[in-house]
């Protein structure tokens with residue numbers, strides 16, 4: 219899909235296509251639609267980033283809470299979004315050994331208890347070893363620093379999802395649930 223095609227999408231089509239650019243937060247795409255016309259993919263990416271940055275801390279925490287745990291219950295029960303499943307799979311999180319799965323589950327719970335939102339990291343830019351390392355390291359952060367870091371990861375995930383949708387050759391074909399409906 220090129221920029222002209224993006225700019226021609228109705229509000230409903232735009233939310234259908236970009237509604238999961240931020241995991242389970244279609245409100246972000248709904249807000250960003252107001253920023254059309256976009257001049258480039260970087261312009262779309264900026265619009266998503268600016269909207270996320272403009273949220274109060276409670277809104278940023280809400281965005282984080284919409285993310286599934288890495289290698290968590292949604293993965294085990296098959297209820298991840300297609301985007302999240304592809305990302306977690308690429309990072310090797312669908313192939314954890316028993317000890318690794320237990321370690322990540324313990325650290326995920328400690329993290330959530332400490333910060334009140336799940337640990338979020340851009341899985342496509344990491345592998346299971348670096349994810350475990352960062353999970354332990356970031357547990358030591360203070361709340362404000364960690365909120366900023368985690369929101370930075372949300373924006374990285376969003377950028378890669380946008381690239382896959384607008385320039386699909388970079389990352390493989392867009393997921394079928396991102397095909398706009400025929401109106």
Ligand SMILES: NC(=O)N[C@H]1NC(=O)NC1=O
Nearest residue numbers: 286302305338339340341
């Ligand atoms: N918890 C968490 O980081 N979730 C995610 N990360 C990612 O790259 N995709 C996700 O769903």
